[in-house]
Every structure is written in structure tokens, then in C-alpha cells.
Amino acid sequence: MHTLEAPVGGGYAILVSDFDEDTRYLSLRVPGADGSTTLGYVDSAHPMPHALRWSELDLVARAAAALDPALPHPGPLVAAAADFVIVTADTEIDAAAPPLTAALGSERAVRRWLYRADARERGVVWERTPDGDLVLAGAGVHTRRVPGSTFPFAGWRAALAAAEQTLGGPVALPDPAPSPLRAARRFKLNLTLHVPPREIVAALDAALRERELGSADGSGAMSTAAGVFTAWFVDVLVHDDLEAGRAVVRAVLDRHGQYETEPSLS
Template sequence: MPLDDALAARMAEPDFWPVYLFDDDAPDVYDEDVDDQESHVARFPLGGGFALVLDLTLGLEYVGLALAAPGIPEPVTVGWDDQAHFHPHVMPWPELDLLCRVVALHDPELRHPGPMLALLCRFAFLAEGDDLDRVSPLVDAAFEVMRPGDGEGGLRAETRDWFDLRDLRGTGVVWTSRTDGHRAVDQHGDDGLPLYSLRAPDSEDFPFAAWSALLAHARERLDAAIGDRTLRAPAVLQALDRCTAPDGYEHLAALADALSDAGYTHPVLMRAVAQPSDRAEACWAVEALSGLPQGKLVPRWFGPSPLSASRSWRLSLTLPVVGRPWRFGQQVAGELSTDLQEAGLGDAEVGGSMSRPEGGGYVHVEDHLNLLIRDDLALGVTIIARTLHSYRAAETATLRHAGKGGEVIPLRQTT
């Protein structure tokens, strides 16, 4: 059983994904008895002693990822996500996609896209050169499998939220080779989202050698699955050629027949072609069988990603609160978040506060709000200004672009 019965059943409950994804409107599942906190472990095996191990404690809003590998007595943490000191930037998108493919080949119950991608995409990020046309259809498909009918067609909300949180393109992220030859990630910039990763060049905590061995093993397993000589049969090559065209998904039945007639028997890839759970599952299978580079076929079958032309801005709002009602900052943040979400433009949350000593105690001076604006910065700022003016707070509040030396944005009154 790839996922134990308790976790599989829990994932089917309506509140699981909002809690797991740290949604703002998720129900509180915290248990005051720390020993009784709800926790689960999911193991994703790749064969050869390699596995990724997910450890989640829902009430504490903690999700950890570890690597099990030959020669390592216990799984080693490679990243974690929480609401405090997170380090979720473990791997670039192509590595996660590769690992999901190989886990699916190893365990037929863990189809790709499916539970592994939905659970682990929080540990993958986008960097320079990543093509969203190759990414968003698979993330959409994974959540459609896990939360069927929860979307309204097109781009799913989970995919957009993941993109907002893990898009590090344009932030100075670079991949380098350490002196030992293993890949490490660094960030040479302070605009946009910061990089939080154990995979830094000088890190002593990331298992670089074991991770490199994991990726090499995964590539070998995938190559072995598509190295069968029957794939070179003329009828199979012709069927694959038709299936790698933009309308190729319309020819899957003919490909399945050609593979069967040629004697190709890999159960996972045959099922992905003949009985896919989603077009995206057939897509990566055809891509692998035809020898196309990873992700090459996805844009042909799905077209441009709705996120391709998308932009987002991270803003910081300093809100003085002296003389204001208790929890004034939370009230403003809640209203801003509601207004931005209803307009499809983003959200807001309190990210910190400042107090000063006074009269033997401390006085709450200001709150700091973090805001996300999607696609239309001008309209987002208009909504922020309108809300702040309604509270008579625009005159003293300061809105700026996040990051060091962020430019101040005027909060003009609108009619």
C-alpha cells in the first residue's frame, strides 16, 4: 500500500487539502495535547533503496520531506514547510516531475499526476528557464485527481496558489556546481520572493551526494522502461509520430494497439496510454515512449499555460495602530484580503508588528501587512487605497514594493 489507509482516507475528507496547503480559511485542527496531534507519514519509493518520505503534522502546520537512500541509516531531511522558519525550496520543477514519473513506474498505485505531485509540489519551485507551459497542466491534473470537481475548469486555484508561492524567476536564483560536482542553488538578488533552501552551496545539512544518486537512479529507471526494442517497431514508431502532434491525444487508441501488437508489456506505461486517468498522464507516457525531452509534449497537447502572461507583485504595508482598536491590523488585513480575493487579484495578511517600551510596559505601534497582487497592480493598489481611506488610515500608512529599498506606492483617494 503506497499510502497507508489512514492517510488515504484523510486525504479524501473535505478539510484535508485546505489544512495541508495552509489555506487562510482552513479549519483549526490543533490539539492542545501535543502528544495527540494528528500526524501522517507517506513514503514514495523509487526502488533500489531510494524513497522520498513525507512527514506531516496537520495541527502544527508542519510538513517535512526527507530522503531515504542506500548507505543512509535514517531518512535525511531535505526541506520543510511551516508557518515560521520554512525551508521548502528543495528541487526545481523538472526534478519533481522526473521523480513522480519514476515512482509511478515503480508503484502502479501512485499514478502521475496524482497524490505524489499534489503533496510534494510545495517542495518544488520555478527558476530561470522553467516553462510554465510544461508545468501548469500537470499540477492542474494532480489536484483534479485528488479533489475532483473542486475546480471550475481551466486553471485550478491550487495551481495558481502554488505559482504565487514558488515562482522564483527573476529573483536572482542561480544553479551552481559545488567543488564536489553536486548541484546547489543560490540567490543573488533581493527582489521578489526570497530563497529558503538547505541546498545552498555551503550547506552541511543537505545530502548532496545521496540526492545526486537519487536523480541518477531515477533517470536509469526511466531509461530502462523505454529501452525495450519493441518500441522501434515500424508500426509503433508511426503511432508515436501521430501521438506527438498537437492533436496526438486523439490517436492514443491506435498507439495502444500498436504497442500491444509489438509485444510491449510495461504495465504502467501501457495503462497510461490505453486508460489514462487524465490527458496529462498519457502525455508524459507518450513523451517518454517517443524519447522526447522531458516536458516537450505538454505544450503541444495543452497549449499556452494561463499563467504564461501572468505577473504578481509582493507589497509591504506599514500600518500605524496607536490609538486604534485592538486587532486593528488584523481587521484591515482581513477586509483587504476579502476585497482582493473577490476581485481575483490576490490577498493580504499580517506579517509582523512593532512595539515600543512605554510606562514600564510596551505599546503596540504598528503592524506590517504582506500583500500579493496578481496581474493588475493598478487595480490592486486602488482597492488597497480605498480600504485604507475608509478607515482614515491612508494618510499615515506606507505601501511599498517588498524587498530592500522597495519603492513607495502612493495611496491616492479614488472616487
């Protein structure tokens, strides 16, 4: 396991721990605690990545840079913790795109990040509780940051306050210019096949990746009580151009004789 530990002031620290190539945890350490408390995690089973607003990551990363020369901003902390940011508005993309491009190395990498983080069209919003905590609400959000959860709301408020104190107060940043990445979108198509899907899925994935339009992967199957498979399910992710993605899917299905199979948009 590799852990990046970023102090933000007042004894608070943000930890990003990589257990393996598929598992990453974001945690908070508070003063006097023996361990840390999980804010979010990414794994291959049941991920809960939606933990941060971009402005929060930007704040703690600036504080960490002020305290530790080995953690310049934008740099290691932004790159490591970006997967825990959820995007709910165009203005968040405007603010995040330049520092993320510097931290991740390219606009293409930022675009891939946005495909994962984007919740603009799912009705996901931030709401403030009577205690003053920001929580996530909406369909399709995978988070601990909801009322009644184990998310360390009091500790997180204190960590953000400590970061502001490290920087001498709230950070006033100029309004960023609108980012061309506002136009980025990821669409999910569902396919149901009634023949073994391996060759079709491989062909779909290769065709979409070759055109930089997305990817495809098997997502499950249906069988009878006797264990006979009757249907296979495929998830197709299309980036930006839905109609072009649909055309690629249609062409691959036709080449494999699946003339009546139609993808549905989820």
C-alpha cells in the same frame, strides 16, 4: 503524522510527511539507512521549501509510478511534493503546468502553487558546483540546497540516477507549448499603520479575496520601551494585476480614514 513513501529504485525512496496542517517535510531515504534525511520543509515559522527543480520531481514521480501502481503519474507524489519545487524560468512553468493541473485538480490550484513557487523575478538561479551538484543562488531563497549545508547532495545524485535506471535511462520529453500561466505574478506590498489594524486588515483581506486579487495579513508591530504600540505592519499579496490590487488597497484605506498611508512594493 501521515507519510507518503515513494520508491524510485535501487532502494532509494522519497518521503513526504504531514505532521499537521501547517507542517510538511520532504525527505530522502537511502539504501541501508534506518531513517531519512530532510531535503526541505514547510512550516509556519521558518520554512525551507525550496528543494527541487520541476524536472527532478517529474523524474522521481515517473520512477515511483513505474514501481508502485498506487502512485500513478501525475498523481499523489506530484501533488504532495509540489510545494518543494522552485520555479526560476518560464520553461519550467510550461513543463509543470499540465501534469500539475492533473495532479492538483485545476488550473486555479496550479496558479496558487505558482504564486508560492515563483522566483523568476528575484534573480534566483541554479549553479553547478565543482562536484557536479546543482545548488540555488540568489536573494530571498529559503533552502538547504546550498554549498556547505546539510542537504544530502551525494544521496540525491544517487537517487536521481536510480530513478533514471528504473525508467531505462534519461527521459526524453517533447518541448511543451508556452503556458498562459507564464503571465502569473505575485506582488508583495507593505503597509505601516498607526492605528490598531484588525478591522483594516480584515477589510483588505476580504476585498482582495472577493476579487481574487490576493490577501492581506498582519506581520508585526513596533512598540516603545514602555510597551506602547506605535505602529503595525501589514503584508498585502497581490496576484497578477498590481494596479488593480493597489486600487483595492487604496479604497479600503480611504474608507478607514488612512488617507496618507501608502503601500510600498517589496
